[in-house]
Amino acid sequence: MQTLIEEARVVTTEDGQELGEMTFVKSNNEFYIIDHTAVADAARGRGVGQEMVKTFVEHVRANNQKIVPLCPFAKAQFDKNPEYRDVLK
Numbered sequence: 001m002q003t004l005i006e007e008a009r010v011v012t013t014e015d016g017q018e019l020g021e022m023t024f025v026k027s028n029n030e031f032y033i034i035d036h037t038a039v040a041d042a043a044r045g046r047g048v049g050q051e052m053v054k055t056f057v058e059h060v061r062a063n064n065q066k067i068v069p070l071c072p073f074a075k076a077q078f079d080k081n082p083e084y085r086d087v088l089k
Contacts, residue, residue, distance in 0.1 A: 001048070003055045010052040012043075019043035022052040022074070031066035031089045032056075034074040053077040057084050 001019065003012045010022040020039040024032045034056070039048045053074055060067055066089035069075040078084050 001046075001051065003051050005056065005059055010056050012048050012052055014043075019046075020048040020052055022049070022056065022071070024056070027068070029065075031068055032060060033068045034071045037071050037073040049073055050077060053084075057087055060087050 001012055001014045003010060008023060008025065010024070011018060012020045018040070020037070020043060022034060022037040024034045026032050034053075037049050037052065057067065065087070067074075067078075067087050068089045069078050078088060
């Protein structure tokens with residue numbers, strides 16, 4: 001699996017197939033809003049969604065920015081992972 005951050009989304013692929021997508025909006029130079037997460041049915045239960053959130057959190061943290069997780073899945077990941085709270089807006 002490979003997870004990449006693109007212009008307005010985080011995408012996870014494997015063997016050329018897209019397994020999941022998490023979309024975000026850059027609100028300003030300080031924070032991003034995660035607005036949607038989707039994982040292909042065939043990839044459910046493999047940690048694809050968690051990997052996308054983790055990858056984005058690490059990117060945002062490295063750039064001293066914040067996240068507003070409006071997407072219910074992303075919000076649940078922030079609730080389950082207290083180590084992500086430093087990037088919450």
